[in-house]
Amino acid sequence: MRLESVVPLIPAELVAALDHSCGIRTDTDLLFFGSSLDIIKKLPLGTVTLSDLEKFTELVAEQASVPGHRGDEILAGSRRISEKHSQASCGVKELDDLVGGFGDSRVFEISGAKGSGKTALALQIVIQGLLADADSCALWIDTSGDFSAEKTAQLVRHFDLAVSDKLLERLQVSLGFNIEAVHDVLDALRNSLSSSRTVGPAVQWIVIDSITPLLLPSLSAVSSQGHAMMTTFMRRLRELAQTFGITIMVINGTSAAAPFNQSSAFASTNRKPALGPSFTFMTDCTLWLSKTKDMPDSEGPFSVHVAEVFRSRATRSRIWCTFQIRHGVLSSTIPDL
Template identity: 35%
Template sequence: MNVIPPPSLSDFTPPLPATLVANLTSLNIRTASDLIFASPAELIGKLPAGSITFAELTHHIAHVTAAFAGPAITADKLIAELEPRAGQEPHSSSGLPALDELIGIGNDFGGAPGGRLIEISGTSASGKTALALHIALHHLTSHPAAAALWLDTTGNLAPARLASLVSRSSGQSSQPLARLNIATVFDTATATHTIATLDASSGHGSHVPQRAPQFRCVVIDTVTALLGPRLSNLSSQGHAEMTSFMRLLRATAQKHGLCVLVLNDATTAGHPALGASFTFLTDVTMWLARLPEQDHELRTAQVLRSRVSTTGARFTFRIRRGRVVVT
């Protein structure tokens, strides 16, 4: 399990002035995201007098932003890229026909050719991680050329659980797991840097080896732990950071035809965490819950909001010994 360090301000080429980096570090601005979301007007007043002009500061911020942000693409170019791929990408099934029908277009759950960003929210023990594992591992076992990326933001993902799930599902524990990439991330800078690496490994150009596994599924477990600590009623910076990160996820999903699953906890009132605006940053918001009946295996999944399917639809499934049971 490799932990990818967040990009610091000293990592850019051409490099930022050493004096500027030192002064920014003294203000606790250490990474690209820290600098991008800082206000230049406020920042110039906090830096040592005479150390830099406002024009120079905005120039350096623009340099960091250009290096850190993904390239822009117009709609006509995006359509031109997607059309040839429509019949070439692997079918993205969740392994649960009822779920595919619930939020899929046709029988495509959430991957190529358009890509989709799906929120799976719910209370503790509602089955969020189990369902995400089922979807990711089903895709890996169904498509030998596919890879998946799992961003663990809590450090709770147990490798033994993965091996057990694959072994019970397919009888082969090594092949699918070899294509499941796990990264432990505890901040948005690290997560953003990790997501950005998908550009180098999920592209469709000649620079990508034909036999290399292509990323088709990304899971963030949980997005609550990643973004929640940054949100505050006293500052809008955390909300801006959340919006920027989710837009990056959605753009990456669309660019590479990915199924991106973000797992979200619940508030004490029984609603998805991270605020009411978060649901509008995804394509689908799905709520998982345990049924009140005595059967402890039963779960229900309901579509709370969707850009691509019917809102309010639901289905039930079972979780037995930590894994989703297909009935």
């Protein structure tokens, strides 16, 4: 949580001073920086008293704590959101059935090795969603600068040439090369969604491609600060999804899993999602993709892939299906393959 969002509970002047003098911008920075006395020593003389700083720190900790919710309220909200996203689909029935559809304002983790189809899947989900709902738009947060507008335009034309230009107008792309930049993007989005003056299509889809370089550099085996930063960020995504009815997809890299990944149904899976074992429990579904083989064909070569559920709140774990990708488009596999 950005400290700017807590103003006026704490003075804006103090927030600016903490940023400028101490590099403290979020609740995690403040709570894990050290003692209040350590912070006072770095602030300009007269900025704040020690007792007031301790009081403001307690207020930030209170705001950052997880609120309680009644079970009947959660159930009612889930039903309302499910009805709103009942048609959320990637266009491949087997994949939709695997995770119970790509809607319900959930946070999906899509992981797998390079070339496994992670970005292609997320992009097709977004395009199918925008085609199904003309009053929605999507936000794609590119953390590596690899987003290709031309490839996206070609994919849109494949599904519906007539609306390709208008659909692309509803796909917003933001660059975020570090966690602070992504927080800024999310701050702007929240302010926009919360404003009563907002008109036009509302954001219903968010993709972070990928989340690994944002969080991995801060994780350490000897410090809990990076883990706290990851927890705060993922909790913010969950709150954003549930408050505004948004489906969020975070694309994650991989790390080694020797001798094999015990979460997988296949003994040959020797990789696992990056960012540690706890990250899996910060999302609603972990979908693992892998590429099995390339196939020649008279209509053009295609590749065969496997999608496997490692964990899900909506469906069973260790279930899987196959699909194929041809020219960047996902489809069902040919039965005799």
